[in-house]
Amino acid sequence: MAANPTPRVRVPAKATKGEMIEVKTLISHEMESGQRKDSAGKTIPRKIINKFTAAFNGKTVFEADWFAAISANPYQAFFFKAQESGEFTFTWKDDDGSEYTAKAKLAVA
Amino acid sequence: MPSMLRDGSRRDVLAAGGLAALAALLAPRMALADEKAVEAEIKKLYGEKKLESGRIKLDVPQIAENGLVVPINVEIESTMTADDYVKAVHVFADGNPQPGIVSYRFTPECGKAAAATRMRLAQTQNIVCVAEMSDGKLYSTKSEVKVTIGGCGG
Amino acid sequence: MISRRQFLQATAAASVIASASGLGPLGRAAAQQRLSQADISRFDALGRLTILHITDVHAQLMPVYFREPSVNLGVGEANGKPPHLTDKEFRAHFNVAAGSADAYALTSDDFVSLAKNYGRMGGMDRIATLVKAVRAERGDDNVLLLDGGDTWQGSWTSLKTNGQDMVDVQTALKIDAMSSHWEFTLGHERVKEIAEKAPFAFLAQNVRSLEWQEPVFEARKIFERGGAKVSVIGQALPRTAVANPRWMFPDWEFGIREDDIQKQVDESRAAGADVVVLLSHNGFDVDRKLASRVKGIDVILTAHTHDAMPGVLKVGETILIASGSHGKFLSRLDLDIRDKRVAGYRYKLMPVFSDAIAADADMKTLVEKIRAPFAADLSRELARTDSLLYRRGNFNGTFDDLICDAMRSERDAEISLSPGFRWGGTLVPGDAITFEALANATAMTYPNCYRTEMTGEQLHAVLEDVADNIFHPDPYFQGGGDMVRVGGMGYSMDVSKPVNQRISGMTELKTGKPIEAARKYVVAGWASVNQNTEGPPIWDVVEKYLARVKTVRLEPNTSVIVTGA
Numbered sequence: 001m002a003a004n005p006t007p008r009v010r011v012p013a014k015a016t017k018g019e020m021i022e023v024k025t026l027i028s029h030e031m032e033s034g035q036r037k038d039s040a041g042k043t044i045p046r047k048i049i050n051k052f053t054a055a056f057n058g059k060t061v062f063e064a065d066w067f068a069a070i071s072a073n074p075y076q077a078f079f080f081k082a083q084e085s086g087e088f089t090f091t092w093k094d095d096d097g098s099e100y101t102a103k104a105k106l107a108v109a
Numbered sequence: 110m111p112s113m114l115r116d117g118s119r120r121d122v123l124a125a126g127g128l129a130a131l132a133a134l135l136a137p138r139m140a141l142a143d144e145k146a147v148e149a150e151i152k153k154l155y156g157e158k159k160l161e162s163g164r165i166k167l168d169v170p171q172i173a174e175n176g177l178v179v180p181i182n183v184e185i186e187s188t189m190t191a192d193d194y195v196k197a198v199h200v201f202a203d204g205n206p207q208p209g210i211v212s213y214r215f216t217p218e219c220g221k222a223a224a225a226t227r228m229r230l231a232q233t234q235n236i237v238c239v240a241e242m243s244d245g246k247l248y249s250t251k252s253e254v255k256v257t258i259g260g261c262g263g
Numbered sequence: 264m265i266s267r268r269q270f271l272q273a274t275a276a277a278s279v280i281a282s283a284s285g286l287g288p289l290g291r292a293a294a295q296q297r298l299s300q301a302d303i304s305r306f307d308a309l310g311r312l313t314i315l316h317i318t319d320v321h322a323q324l325m326p327v328y329f330r331e332p333s334v335n336l337g338v339g340e341a342n343g344k345p346p347h348l349t350d351k352e353f354r355a356h357f358n359v360a361a362g363s364a365d366a367y368a369l370t371s372d373d374f375v376s377l378a379k380n381y382g383r384m385g386g387m388d389r390i391a392t393l394v395k396a397v398r399a400e401r402g403d404d405n406v407l408l409l410d411g412g413d414t415w416q417g418s419w420t421s422l423k424t425n426g427q428d429m430v431d432v433q434t435a436l437k438i439d440a441m442s443s444h445w446e447f448t449l450g451h452e453r454v455k456e457i458a459e460k461a462p463f464a465f466l467a468q469n470v471r472s473l474e475w476q477e478p479v480f481e482a483r484k485i486f487e488r489g490g491a492k493v494s495v496i497g498q499a500l501p502r503t504a505v506a507n508p509r510w511m512f513p514d515w516e517f518g519i520r521e522d523d524i525q526k527q528v529d530e531s532r533a534a535g536a537d538v539v540v541l542l543s544h545n546g547f548d549v550d551r552k553l554a555s556r557v558k559g560i561d562v563i564l565t566a567h568t569h570d571a572m573p574g575v576l577k578v579g580e581t582i583l584i585a586s587g588s589h590g591k592f593l594s595r596l597d598l599d600i601r602d603k604r605v606a607g608y609r610y611k612l613m614p615v616f617s618d619a620i621a622a623d624a625d626m627k628t629l630v631e632k633i634r635a636p637f638a639a640d641l642s643r644e645l646a647r648t649d650s651l652l653y654r655r656g657n658f659n660g661t662f663d664d665l666i667c668d669a670m671r672s673e674r675d676a677e678i679s680l681s682p683g684f685r686w687g688g689t690l691v692p693g694d695a696i697t698f699e700a701l702a703n704a705t706a707m708t709y710p711n712c713y714r715t716e717m718t719g720e721q722l723h724a725v726l727e728d729v730a731d732n733i734f735h736p737d738p739y740f741q742g743g744g745d746m747v748r749v750g751g752m753g754y755s756m757d758v759s760k761p762v763n764q765r766i767s768g769m770t771e772l773k774t775g776k777p778i779e780a781a782r783k784y785v786v787a788g789w790a791s792v793n794q795n796t797e798g799p800p801i802w803d804v805v806e807k808y809l810a811r812v813k814t815v816r817l818e819p820n821t822s823v824i825v826t827g828a
Contacts, residue, residue, distance in 0.1 A: 010475060020220045024475055033229070035206050061218040064226070067209035071178045071201060071227040077476070078213075081220025083190075170518050171739045174504035178473065180516065225476065234763075255740055258728045259505040259792050 005029045005049070007102040009090060013108045015082035023054065024077045027092050027100060034069040049100075051093040052076050056106075057086040082108045142208040145239050147201040150208050151249075154199065160239065160249040165198075167238045173253045176230050179254060181210070184223035185240045189215070195222035197241040204234025232256050277659050298364060300518060304396050308600030309609040312400045312489025314540065315394060318411025318566040319588035319686070321445075322421035324630045326383035326617035327590045327703070328604070329690035331571065333371040333657035336646055336758060339736030341548045346585055357573050368591060368614040369571055375651055378691050381694045382618040385590025387432050389615050391623035393593050405489040409437045410463075411566030411586065412499070412544045416445035417686045419702035420633055425453055428633040433463060435610040435629055440464040440484060442544045444500035444507075444567060444587050445686075448708045451512040455828050457480075463723035466497020466542060468527050479515055481505055489777035491538055491600040494531030496524065498543040498565055502523060502742040508709050510794040519549065519739060528559045537603045540564065547585055548738035554578035561605050562596065567743050569655070569685045573612045582608060589688065591615055641699040646809035650817040652690040654704065657733065658746045658756075658823040660705050662687055665815055666789075666801065667750025669808035674714045674798075676787035677751045677771070678722065683729070683745030684790075696809060701802050704787075710800040712789040722786070723766060726754060731762040749822070753776060759827030772822060 010024040034046025034097075038039065052064040052074075062078045085108045092100040123187045151160070168182035185195045194217045200210040222240075237251040314800040337347025350372045359365040367377035368384065398406050411419040415426030426449050433441065437570060440463055448453055458465035458480060467481035480621050481685040500506065501519040524541065531539050538561050543550050546567040554563055557801070562582045571587030575596075582605075586594040592612050599607035602707040633640060655659040663681045670679035686718050687704030690696060715723075725747065746756075769778035809815070 026474065033206075043255050056218065059218070061216050062224070063214040064224065065212040066226075067211065068207055069205050069210045069228045069230070071229055075225070075227050075474075075476070077225040078215075079221040079223050081218060083218075168522070171737075172502060172505055172742070174518070175509060180476070225278055255731075257505055257732065257742075258725060259509075 005092065005094070005100050007090065007100055009088070009102050009104050011088060011104040011106060014106070014109065017083060017108055019082045021080050021082055021106070022077060023055075023073070023080055024087070025052070025090055025102070026073060026075050028073050029092075029094075031066075031068070031070055031072045031074060034095050035068065049074060049089075049092045049094050053091045054078065054080075055089045055091075056080065057084075058089075082106060084108055085103060095102075112243060137214060141204050141206055141231060142202065144203045144235070146208045147203045150201055151237075151239055153200070155239070155241070155247055158247055159245050162248065162250060163249045164248045165238055165240050167236065167250050167252045168195050169236050169252050169254050171253075172257055173230055176256045178227045179230050180225065180227050181225070181236065182225040183213075183238055184221070185248070187242070189217050189220055189222060191217050192243070193245045195240055196243050198222070198224070199239045201237045201239075202228070202234050203237065206230050210231070230254055230256055270619075272328045275479055298616050300392070300396075300620045303613050303616065303619060304393055306595060306597070307609065308401065309597040309607055310489065311401075311405050312491050312493065312538070312598045312600060313397060313406045314493075314562065314564075314596045314598065315397060315406060315408045316411065316545070316564045316584060316586045316594040316596070317390060317408075318564070318586050318669060319413040319569050320410075320429070320590050321413055321417025321588065321686040321703075321708075322386075322415060322426075323385055323418060323589045323688070323703070324387050324420065324428065324432065324633065326386035326496060326742065327589055328378050328383055328691060329385070329591055330374045330653040330655060330689040331369060331371050332657070334657045335655075335804060336657050336734070337548070338734045338758060339738070341551065341738065342406060345576060346568070346572050347546055353543055359573070363560055364614065364616065365573060367824075369573065371655075374653075374689075375409060375643075375691050376599050378689075381616060384617055386617045386622070387436070387590065387616050387617050387623035388626040389620040390590055390593055391436055391626035392620050393613060393615065394430045395623060397595060401489075405527070407486055407488045407493055407495070408436065409540070409542050410436045410441040411542060411564055411684070412442040413445045413566065413588075414441065416448060416708075417703060417706060419699060419706050420637055422702070422706040422708070423637060424633070425449055426457065430457055430461060432635065434461070435626060437760055438463045439486060440466050440495050440497065440542060442499060442542045443467060444503055444544045444565065445449075445707075447499070447503050447512050447515075448507050450708070451515060454512070464495070464497070466495060467499040468496055468523055469498055469501060469517055471516045473516050479506065483521075483531060485531070485534060485536060488598070489557055489598070491598075492534075492536045493538045493540060494534070494536035495540045495542050496531065496615065498524065498541060498545055500544045500743070501549070506742050506792075508792045508794065511708070519545065519553070521553060524553070525557050525559075527615065532559060537600050538562070538598060538605060543758070546738070546743040547583070548741065550583060550781075551576070552738050553579060554581040554583060561598075564594075575608070577609045578607075582610075584610065586612065588686070621668070626758075641643045641697065641702075643698040644695045645698060645701060645704045645806050646696045646813050646814040646815060648694055649688050649692050650815055651692055652696075652815070653685040654689070655685055657683075659748060659820045659823060660745075661817050661820070662690075663748035664750070664817050664820050666704070666805055669805040670712060670787040670789070670801075671750050673804045673808050674712060674787035676751070677773075678717075678784050678786045679750035680725070680786060680788035681744070681748040681750070682790045683731065683733075683747050685745060696815065698806070701805055701809075705800075705802045706807065707790065709790055709792070710796040711791070712787060712801045712804045713767040713791055713796050713798040714785065714787050715726065717786045718781060719769065720780040723769060723780070724753070724780065726766045726769075727763050730756060730758075730765045734758045734765065735762070746823075753822035753824070755824040755826065757827040758825065768824070
């Protein structure tokens with residue numbers, strides 16, 4: 001597993017006012033469930049991303065709390081109604097306190 | 110530990126043609142959540158409030174193609190306006206080590222209360238979805254996903 | 264249901280033969296005299312549009328014997344309904360005379376004597392003849408030729424050429440579009456490569472890339488034929504990633520995706536389609552259910568379950584067609600399109616009797632060219648058979664009995680497991696078992712014959728899992744195929760019970776002792792969906808066994824006791 005989780009997002013660059021756009025995100029992360037045992041029989045401690053947040057122009061528009069059953073390299077898609085131009089900020093919060101972010105601009109005409 | 114909950118790395122595959130997924134089918138020996146655990150989770154969130162049916166479209170495969178990555182799409186019927194929108198959606202599973210899958214919080218800015226992610230399922234089980242509307246009403250639905258050994262298709 | 268009138272059209276040609284034929288051997292010459300190409304292709308044309316459908320050819324370039332099942336149970340709503348009818352019940356339902364050419368083509372009893380009368384069926388050169396005849400009659404611009412998939416797998420030449428032999432044949436036949444299932448066992452790169460290069464459309468609305476959940480293939484294509492806009496929506500087998508090795512196409516996901524089909528139908532209509540056709544590889548029962556739930560499909564061309572029906576089945580306004588397998592049949596459906604809707608239809612399941620139909624010269628040359636490099640292997644005689652060797656049947660097939668015997672013997676196993684595949688030709692008593700015949704029952708890209716240990720509990724879990732895949736009362740939970748074949752062990756099955764309650768009485772046949780849950784048994788099997796499965800290819804195992812036994816003689820298989828049907 002990559003040591004540094006890498007986020008990727010797919011957001012249309014442009015939209016018309018009132019258009020419903022689909023936002024798709026991925027982040028590389030093993031999402032260690034805390035259920036597995038290593039070869040010595042010892043439980044591998046849980047280490048997952050437990051929260052995903054999407055904000056637009058600073059305002060939170062969508063949040064997801066992820067539990068241990070979310071697959072490795074978690075995928076999250078949701079919708080957003082384009083009203084004005086601006087920027088998305090996506091934040092992923094890790095069990096270990098780390099935060100990973102990605103940004104995407106949206107031009108609304 | 111059911112192998113289906115592990116990442117699909119090479120070492121999990123029994124090279125001599127062993128049926129790796131069998132471990133998952135025989136998994137019920139270990140401690141897994143059940144219907145009651147899901148009910149308890151819902152009670153923790155909403156107490157004894159009534160759950161109505163309808164409005165939720167829970168889109169999960171009938172048969173999981175890979176227990177490690179099972180797509181789950183939810184969509185809740187709503188105008189998604191400031192005074193009438195879907196506040197939260199909670200997804201649970203009644204046959205995994207723990208019942209929680211994902212909780213979403215929507216806002217009217219979403220325009221549409223729909224979200225998609227992917228989950229790990231240890232065995233054949235029910236996925237339960239509860240939606241909380243801005244007026245406090247609760248809706249719920251469930252759907253079974255079958256996890257199979259596979260093979261033998263013609 | 265099929266009305267008598269539709270059915271009479273469906274079998275117009277064959278019934279001429281049927282009325283005159285008695286039971287038992289007619290003599291080959293007599294049969295041939297009665298069967299003519301004109302009878303087979305005779306059709307009272309309707310409207311301007313003709314749709315031709317072939318499916319589940321399983322790479323059979325040459326004519327073969329193919330015995331239809333004697334056991335083909337339907338569960339839930341499909342119980343006792345076509346295509347879940349066999350032999351006498353099938354003939355009664357479809358008005359087919361015992362001993363007739365239709366009976367030979369569509370049912371299993373009296374197969375050996377009828378096979379001698381009526382000969383082999385199929386052959387791509389014969390199909391080419393029929394296709395050309397229809398195109399000549401109707402005009403190229405009025406005919407759409409659709410292939411339901413399972414085309415690139417099932418023979419030695421397709422395995423050795425990575426399906427190129429069949430792609431060349433499809434190209435020469437000028438098919439317009441195809442659907443898919445076993446195609447994917449050539450691996451994702453190869454499938455992509457062919458789909459991108461081929462002159463025909465590879466349509467699959469239900470395949471998504473796992474990573475971003477985006478479509479991998481073209482979902483539909485609109486053809487202008489017979490003065491109409493025909494939208495063809497492709498549907499790959501929804502269970503491909505469960506039934507076959509997922510590691511061969513790790514980034515692809517399948518599923519039925521009913522809502523997406525509805526979307527495709529609605530978009531087709533919005534784009535001006537007069538007719539909407541689902542070129543499906545769902546399997547018949549899945550399509551029957553789907554037709555009752557998705558609105559606006561005019562025709563579903565079914566596949567996968569290898570059913571052949573000499574008439575259509577209607578669900579609401581949707582026409583379902585079942586065109587058989589292995590090149591035995593070519594379906595012709597004429598549609599009368601008026602005011603952007605289907606005002607009338609006429610259907611015929613054309614049986615491809617290879618002795619009655621002339622070979623198309625161009626296709627014959629192409630097939631010979633494809634086969635020439637492999638001639639020595641194909642014709643190699645491995646043994647002879649005194650028994651009828653066939654595949655189809657929900658629980659057993661004699662060809663599988665042979666494979667199971669070979670695995671136990673050559674891999675020194677107590678129990679053997681052979682998948683319930685529905686593909687592979689039939690050999691009649693007295694036939695040579697050539698390497699080609701063996702390859703027709705085994706040629707695939709994950710042929711390794713493993714040897715492993717399994718507990719009685721694990722064996723039980725396998726049988727229950729497969730049984731639920733076939734006998735789940737809701738077809739959307741089924742995967743197609745037949746029950747895994749078991750050598751060295753008997754069991755009882757109550758098909759009416761739910762999962763984990765169907766299988767009981769597992770018994771080791773050699774000792775007559777019950778299978779013990781905790782005991783480990785040495786098990787041999789093949790076609791595992793797991794990556795890195797070790798063992799020799801199954802055809803080597805069977806060839807070695809045949810070299811020893813020289814003549815195959817099989818006792819009737821009574822090891823599976825079925826109730827609840």
